[in-house]
Amino acid sequence: MRKYLSCILFFACLQAFALPHYELAYTWNASAGIMMPDGKVEEWIGSRPLLGGSFNVEFLPTGRWHSLQQWNNASVGVGLRYLNLGNDDKLGSAIAAYGYINEPFYNGKHFRIGLRPVVGIAACTKTYRNTFEGEKLYNGHKGANWSIGSVLNAYLSVQLFMDFPIKKGWEITTDIGWHHISNGSILHPNAGYNMFLGSLGLRYHPEEQRGKGTLYEAPKPDVPRKLYEDVDKPWAIEISATGGIRQTYYSDNANGLLFFGAASMKVAAYWVPIGIFRLGAGFDGFYDGYYQCVYHRLAKPDNTAPITYFGKTYLYESNIANCFRVGFSIQPEFIIGKLTAGLHVGFYLYDPIKNLEPFDWNSDPTSKDYDPNALHPGDKPLNRGIFYSYDFTKASNYQDGWCYMQFVLKYHVLDHLFVQLGLKTHGVRAEFIDAGIGVAF
Numbered sequence: 001m002r003k004y005l006s007c008i009l010f011f012a013c014l015q016a017f018a019l020p021h022y023e024l025a026y027t028w029n030a031s032a033g034i035m036m037p038d039g040k041v042e043e044w045i046g047s048r049p050l051l052g053g054s055f056n057v058e059f060l061p062t063g064r065w066h067s068l069q070q071w072n073n074a075s076v077g078v079g080l081r082y083l084n085l086g087n088d089d090k091l092g093s094a095i096a097a098y099g100y101i102n103e104p105f106y107n108g109k110h111f112r113i114g115l116r117p118v119v120g121i122a123a124c125t126k127t128y129r130n131t132f133e134g135e136k137l138y139n140g141h142k143g144a145n146w147s148i149g150s151v152l153n154a155y156l157s158v159q160l161f162m163d164f165p166i167k168k169g170w171e172i173t174t175d176i177g178w179h180h181i182s183n184g185s186i187l188h189p190n191a192g193y194n195m196f197l198g199s200l201g202l203r204y205h206p207e208e209q210r211g212k213g214t215l216y217e218a219p220k221p222d223v224p225r226k227l228y229e230d231v232d233k234p235w236a237i238e239i240s241a242t243g244g245i246r247q248t249y250y251s252d253n254a255n256g257l258l259f260f261g262a263a264s265m266k267v268a269a270y271w272v273p274i275g276i277f278r279l280g281a282g283f284d285g286f287y288d289g290y291y292q293c294v295y296h297r298l299a300k301p302d303n304t305a306p307i308t309y310f311g312k313t314y315l316y317e318s319n320i321a322n323c324f325r326v327g328f329s330i331q332p333e334f335i336i337g338k339l340t341a342g343l344h345v346g347f348y349l350y351d352p353i354k355n356l357e358p359f360d361w362n363s364d365p366t367s368k369d370y371d372p373n374a375l376h377p378g379d380k381p382l383n384r385g386i387f388y389s390y391d392f393t394k395a396s397n398y399q400d401g402w403c404y405m406q407f408v409l410k411y412h413v414l415d416h417l418f419v420q421l422g423l424k425t426h427g428v429r430a431e432f433i434d435a436g437i438g439v440a441f
Contacts, residue, residue: 240438
């Protein structure tokens with residue numbers, strides 16, 4: 001009861017302080033959906049659908065936030081979402097707090113349709129550490145939830161929404177999209193949840209608030225504009241440095257549960273054709289201390305190397321050189337005032353562990369073909385080039401592959417200085433979350 005009263009009090013205060021200054025809209029949604037199949041959760045999904053709901057407060061840009069009005073009168077909002085994940089014993093529930101942007105493709109009299117990216121945090125009631133059944137298996141605890149390793153996690157979503165006006169400020173609202181919960185490999189295990197949800201609800205925009213401000217008028221060509229908004233200066237250069245942490249494999253008894261540093265450095269050039277979008281390309285340098293460890297499935301016959309259960313990369317020797325990778329990426333980003341958001345997609349130019357993946361699970365030290373000095377016992381080195389065949393849908397389960405992605409948010413605290421938050425992934429599997437600063441020219 002206290003939680004519900006706290007939420008009511010919070011939104012009452014928000015209404016009291018924000019209403020005199022902003023146009024607000026309120027959304028109530030009921031949601032249903034499915035958990036996308038994954039090796040860590042598929043034995044539990046299907047008992048019942050995912051069910052939940054959300055409440056959002058949306059800040060409309062009329063008279064304010066000129067950069068949002070350039071986006072066909074886009075708006076920003078905050079919200080709370082509750083989800084029952086369909087299995088109370090193993091998956092439990094999740095509660096998420098988030099911010100979002102409504103970006104309309106079409107904003108007409110009879111309906112509105114657009115895209116809604118969402119970023120926030122989610123608390124999960126069931127994790128690996130509170131779902132044990134007591135028995136220890138070779139690679140973890142029996143019956144444990146191997147998908148989520150921490151209570152607090154990142155929450156990401158991309159939704160397609162549609163609103164249909166009814167009368168007197170009321171609208172029917174719907175959305176459908178992908179939802180993701182994980183901690184970015186900070187704590188293992190971290191397979192994460194990938195969900196597909198649809199929602200139906202009501203949106204209320206009080207009539208008395210409409211038209212409180214005037215619409216933004218774009219400045220004339222001879223009026224100076226700030227960096228990234230000035231299409232008369234369509235090029236920009238950025239250099240950024242970020243860092244984070246990640247944990248070793250959760251059931252690796254040989255090395256123990258250790259934390260390692262991770263970092264990235266990016267140098268990129270951006271072309272800004274219009275004030276709301278830019279296209280960049282550049283070089284990325286990555287450090288992941290995780291790969292300084294010795295990881296292999298079976299011990300050498302003389303027991304000089306420990307047994308580990310990390311089943312993806314075969315590293316026989318501890319070598320810091322294995323921690324560095326260099327890539328080239330294409331970097332499309334959307335510009336919303338001082339905020340830029342983008343998905344960077346790249347490929348590795350230098351990757352010292354690509355020939356050590358995937359791990360050879362069939363190696364047998366008692367076999368006549370066993371060679372303790374080979375990269376893969378009994379096999380020849382892979383000798384891969386920059387591009388090679390692999391299953392992108394299974395990336396990071398068995399190998400990282402040559403392709404990587406980064407979800408990046410940047411906020412310009414000054415014209416030439418920004419803070420950055422990123423999530424690096426291979427396929428749908430996170431490698432690490434990092435944060436840092438950068439400079440722009």
